[in-house]
Amino acid sequence: MNIQWFPGHMTKALRMMEENAKIVDAIGYVLDARAPLSCFNPQFLSIVGNKPCVFILNKCDLADPAKVELWCDFFRKKDRPFVKVTATVSAEATNVANAFESATDFLRAKYHSKGVFKPIRVMILGVPNCGKSTIINCLSGKRTAITGDKPGVTKGKQWVRLSSGVELLDTPGTLWPKFDNENVAARLCFIGSIKDDVVDLIEVANLLISQLVELYPNCLQTRYNVSCSGKTSSDILEEIAVKRGFLVRGGTTDTERCAKAILDDFRKGKLGKITFDLPNDVI
Numbered sequence: 001m002n003i004q005w006f007p008g009h010m011t012k013a014l015r016m017m018e019e020n021a022k023i024v025d026a027i028g029y030v031l032d033a034r035a036p037l038s039c040f041n042p043q044f045l046s047i048v049g050n051k052p053c054v055f056i057l058n059k060c061d062l063a064d065p066a067k068v069e070l071w072c073d074f075f076r077k078k079d080r081p082f083v084k085v086t087a088t089v090s091a092e093a094t095n096v097a098n099a100f101e102s103a104t105d106f107l108r109a110k111y112h113s114k115g116v117f118k119p120i121r122v123m124i125l126g127v128p129n130c131g132k133s134t135i136i137n138c139l140s141g142k143r144t145a146i147t148g149d150k151p152g153v154t155k156g157k158q159w160v161r162l163s164s165g166v167e168l169l170d171t172p173g174t175l176w177p178k179f180d181n182e183n184v185a186a187r188l189c190f191i192g193s194i195k196d197d198v199v200d201l202i203e204v205a206n207l208l209i210s211q212l213v214e215l216y217p218n219c220l221q222t223r224y225n226v227s228c229s230g231k232t233s234s235d236i237l238e239e240i241a242v243k244r245g246f247l248v249r250g251g252t253t254d255t256e257r258c259a260k261a262i263l264d265d266f267r268k269g270k271l272g273k274i275t276f277d278l279p280n281d282v283i
């Protein structure tokens with residue numbers, strides 16, 4: 001799968017993040033809990049540097065709880081601060097706020113010991129559409145940051161001050177210029193981090209179907225009443241199109257419309273709670 005989506009605003013955003021990394025105290029690194037590994041942006045390494053970094057596993061309502069637990073174990077073993085969250089649920093704000101607080105406690109103590117009373121600043125970063133702005137709104141209790149169910153919603157930087165005094169920096173989601181790993185690219189498409197307009201949706205749906213058949217063998221049958229064993233992903237796509245009545249004049253199937261519908265179902269959690277990536281020694 002050949003994907004190139006590195007628009008100008010991402011280059012600008014990376015520069016802005018590098019600049020702001022000098023003035024922030026900590027990082028909130030947002031990962032979509034359905035594909036946490038694919039959400040690691042190699043370009044964030046130098047931005048994070050040695051700063052305290054809280055990994056935020058977001059969209060847990062859509063993710064496989066057992067695999068999310070494996071990720072939690074992974075971060076625990078690495079002694080890395082993390083929090084699992086569903087940012088669309090406002091009650092979850094406390095968990096994120098507490099995670100930031102404990103990761104920056106030592107800094108606050110250091111500032112106080114020097115008689116410096118300045119707000120703790122946290123930069124929120126992550127791939128497009130992983131929920132950065134939603135997390136900020138969840139924490140502030142207001143709709144301060146613009147959110148949307150497509151990638152590339154936040155275009156510039158925005159500071160949001162919380163009542164606790166912590167200042168959060170919202171940043172535009174960024175990717176990297178070239179994907180070496182096809183699975184990573186595919187999974188970023190599945191979770192909506194790569195714009196649908198720049199990919200072949202039928203190809204993406206075929207990849208989604210084949211990964212689902214491998215990892216969650218019953219989910220397509222449950223949703224669409226199709227049997228998958230021994231079939232190629234294209235056969236399954238065709239069969240779902242027929243079952244759903246996605247036909248064009250002449251009776252041929254509208255596979256593009258069916259591809260969009262399957263992706264949409266996955267993104268809305270209608271295929272079940274799904275996580276593709278397992279922890280790996282990557283951090």
Ligand SMILES: Nc1nc2c(ncn2[C@@H]2O[C@H](COP(=O)(O)OP(=O)(O)OP(=O)(O)O)[C@@H](O)[C@H]2O)c(=O)[nH]1
Pocket residue numbers: 058059060061062085086087088089126127128129130131132133134135146147148149150151152153154155171172173174
């Ligand atoms: N189901 C679910 N949806 C979420 C969650 N967090 C965010 N969303 C939705 O995901 C979509 C993207 O959220 P944003 O906060 O705009 O994502 P972002 O990371 O700021 O995106 P960019 O600014 O484009 O980089 C929105 O439709 C949110 O409502 C969550 O925990 N669960």
Ligand SMILES: [Mg+2]
Pocket residue numbers: 132133134146147153154171172173
């Ligand atoms: Mg945003």
